[in-house]
Amino acid sequence: MQATSSLRETLVTGGKTVASVSEDISRQVEGAPTRLWWIAMAISNVVLLFGLYCMAYLLWNGVGVWGLNKTVGWAWDITNFVWWVGIGHAGTLISAILLLFRQKWRMSINRAAEAMTIFAVICAASFPLLHMGRLWLGFYWCLPLPNTWGSLWVNFNSPLLWDVFAISTYFSVSLVFWYMGLIPDFAVIRDRAVRMGANTRAHIYNALSFGWDGGARTWQRYESVALILAGLSTPLVLSVHTIVSMDFATSVVPGWHTTIFPPYFVAGAIFSGFAMVLTLLLVTRKVFKLEDYITVYHVELMNIVIIITGSIVGIAYITEFFIAWYGQVPAEQYAFFNRMQGPYWWAYWSMMTCNVISPQLFWVKKIRTSLVATFVLSIIVNVGMWFERFVIIVTSLHRDYLPSSWSMFYPTIFDIGEYLFSFGFFFTAFLLFAKFFPVINMAEVKSIVKSTSEKKH
Amino acid sequence: MEHNKNFVLGVFGDEDVLLGAVSAVRGKGVKIHEVFSPFPVHGLDEALGYKRTRLPIAAFLFGLTGTSLALFTQIWMLGYDWPMIIGGKNHASLPPFIPVTFEFTVLLSAFGMVITFLIVSDMKPYKWPRQYDLRSTEDKHIMAIDLGSNKISKDEIRRILKDSGATEVNEKNF
Numbered sequence: 209m210q211a212t213s214s215l216r217e218t219l220v221t222g223g224k225t226v227a228s229v230s231e232d233i234s235r236q237v238e239g240a241p242t243r244l245w246w247i248a249m250a251i252s253n254v255v256l257l258f259g260l261y262c263m264a265y266l267l268w269n270g271v272g273v274w275g276l277n278k279t280v281g282w283a284w285d286i287t288n289f290v291w292w293v294g295i296g297h298a299g300t301l302i303s304a305i306l307l308l309f310r311q312k313w314r315m316s317i318n319r320a321a322e323a324m325t326i327f328a329v330i331c332a333a334s335f336p337l338l339h340m341g342r343l344w345l346g347f348y349w350c351l352p353l354p355n356t357w358g359s360l361w362v363n364f365n366s367p368l369l370w371d372v373f374a375i376s377t378y379f380s381v382s383l384v385f386w387y388m389g390l391i392p393d394f395a396v397i398r399d400r401a402v403r404m405g406a407n408t409r410a411h412i413y414n415a416l417s418f419g420w421d422g423g424a425r426t427w428q429r430y431e432s433v434a435l436i437l438a439g440l441s442t443p444l445v446l447s448v449h450t451i452v453s454m455d456f457a458t459s460v461v462p463g464w465h466t467t468i469f470p471p472y473f474v475a476g477a478i479f480s481g482f483a484m485v486l487t488l489l490l491v492t493r494k495v496f497k498l499e500d501y502i503t504v505y506h507v508e509l510m511n512i513v514i515i516i517t518g519s520i521v522g523i524a525y526i527t528e529f530f531i532a533w534y535g536q537v538p539a540e541q542y543a544f545f546n547r548m549q550g551p552y553w554w555a556y557w558s559m560m561t562c563n564v565i566s567p568q569l570f571w572v573k574k575i576r577t578s579l580v581a582t583f584v585l586s587i588i589v590n591v592g593m594w595f596e597r598f599v600i601i602v603t604s605l606h607r608d609y610l611p612s613s614w615s616m617f618y619p620t621i622f623d624i625g626e627y628l629f630s631f632g633f634f635f636t637a638f639l640l641f642a643k644f645f646p647v648i649n650m651a652e653v654k655s656i657v658k659s660t661s662e663k664k665h
Numbered sequence: 666m667e668h669n670k671n672f673v674l675g676v677f678g679d680e681d682v683l684l685g686a687v688s689a690v691r692g693k694g695v696k697i698h699e700v701f702s703p704f705p706v707h708g709l710d711e712a713l714g715y716k717r718t719r720l721p722i723a724a725f726l727f728g729l730t731g732t733s734l735a736l737f738t739q740i741w742m743l744g745y746d747w748p749m750i751i752g753g754k755n756h757a758s759l760p761p762f763i764p765v766t767f768e769f770t771v772l773l774s775a776f777g778m779v780i781t782f783l784i785v786s787d788m789k790p791y792k793w794p795r796q797y798d799l800r801s802t803e804d805k806h807i808m809a810i811d812l813g814s815n816k817i818s819k820d821e822i823r824r825i826l827k828d829s830g831a832t833e834v835n836e837k838n839f
Contacts, residue, residue, distance in 0.1 A: 226703065226804035352742060361742040365751045370764040377768040381775045388779065392802070396703070399799045414793060418783060421794035422801050424700040426786050428710040429718045433782045436724050440771050451764055655704040
């Protein structure tokens with residue numbers, strides 16, 4: 209009963225059937241973790257512990273332990289924040305926007321991409337929270353809670369407050385969207401556990417699946433919920449990085465005060481998010497032997513998204529530069545001249561090389577279908593995107609209108625430690641996810657196996 | 666607790682055969698209790714004669730609540746309760762309130778709809794569903810027919826299921 213289209217590439221190779229999808233994906237949840245998993249987990253945990261030590265030290269002693277000074281008040285912390293939020297854009301984009309566009313290739317990658325989104329957003333949120341110093345008072349500074357000063361309410365005119373709402377909404381809606389997708393797959397593992405006689409596992413996964421029954425009526429409602437969540441998430445994804453960019457764009461700092469920021473930040477976010485999805489998925493498909501589900505064709509399509517968004521980012525850099533020259537505002541002109549030729553020239557040129565030149569290599573079909581090249585370039589893209597945020601934040605701040613307050617930023621061990629914390633957390637969480645949760649959306653892949661799988665002779 | 670029920674279960678391996686079978690079985694006047702599938706089968710809800718779900722309406726109403734609540738809160742707090750001049754603008758100027766209003770609309774709409782979905786589908790962590798056939802989450806579509814709500818005899822139903830393409834016909838009592 210299987211058929212192959214001559215017009216479209218197959219999305220699931222290896223002659224899979226509906227039953228083999230369950231078997232392939234559930235196997236890694238049911239088996240014991242591999243040695244490779246333990247090694248990766250141990251490394252992530254060591255990094256996480258060092259990061260937690262740095263975090264504890266910072267909370268005890270205050271934000272002064274970072275390398276910030278009176279001129280450069282935002283540096284690695286906000287760079288890391290924007291970087292992680294950007295990475296967190298790919299998951300919901302893949303699952304929501306590609307669902308609305310009926311792109312079936314999203315189905316084998318959306319689960320892992322959404323998990324990545326959620327962990328990346330947690331990493332991102334940790335930086336502004338730590339930057340508050342006394343983060344236990346953060347509730348009063350961020351949320352409109354009654355207080356003893358009036359009540360003196362939070363300032364709803366400030367993009368920083370919009371950010372609080374944007375990031376927390378994005379996190380919670382992405383979490384719900386991801387979890388809704390997981391519910392039928394938890395039921396698969398539950399029913400397999402019942403058959404295997406693994407009682408504890410059956411009970412845990414039944415609780416996780418909320419007692420899913422898979423009836424036609426439940427599926428009908430479920431599909432409706434998924435579609436509306438996708439419709440809600442689509443503008444949400446675009447709004448989040450737009451609002452993050454307004455943190456900068458609504459200020460009067462030369463280099464920040466530009467109207468191009470929202471679309472430029474959103475494109476950059478998708479660019480870095482897809483790069484991170486590729487980095488993680490290329491490893492995941494190898495470790496869990498998912499080559500039949502995440503094919504070279506999937507990788508190629510993601511690389512095409514990287515070319516598009518990378519080119520948008522490149523054009524944005526050039527536009528920004530052109531407008532600074534054309535606008536004839538001396539402070540603005542100096543800010544851009546200083547980026548290229550000032551003391552942070554190396555950051556600027558790293559950003560240009562990694563973000564503008566390297567994605568263009570994907571125009572060559574050999575490169576965009578090569579897994580090794582994709583892996584290397586996906587990391588280069590994210591290095592470049594980190595430098596982009598560093599350039600925007602630090603080089604705009606370090607030389608402002610008053611030359612007597614010009615300064616440089618030097619990171620301390622605690623700046624580095626907090627960045628490491630985010631990596632430690634991210635990889636620990638991703639490894640736990642990859643071990644205990646099905647890494648591919650089984651229900652969705654099963655629904656396309658018949659139409660897009662290869663015919664087995 | 667529900668009363669004891671006897672079910673005849675038709676097992677189908679292919680979704681297109683299933684869709685045909687649903688129409689055939691219903692055409693013969695047999696009432697189908699429910700069909701359990703490992704993945705969403707498009708057109709199954711129409712074949713079973715289910716009405717469209719009203720969850721989108723719930724989502725819209727929750728969203729509307731979010732919009733009004735967010736707007737009301739912001740206008741009241743910054744416009745009336747403690748008016749502040751920020752950037753020389755009006756106390757309650759609308760444009761800067763839009764981002765938070767939008768986010769809150771999405772938040773309430775998404776959570777409200779998902780919680781409604783869980784309630785109407787009677788889904789909760791401690792509840793075990795009735796498991797007609799464990800393969801219904803794996804690779805088989807299970808058509809459950811409640812003998813209590815059908816006047817046609819069991820053997821007749823079994824024959825209809827076999828004729829419409831069921832690979833197996835089983836029985837289960839709860």
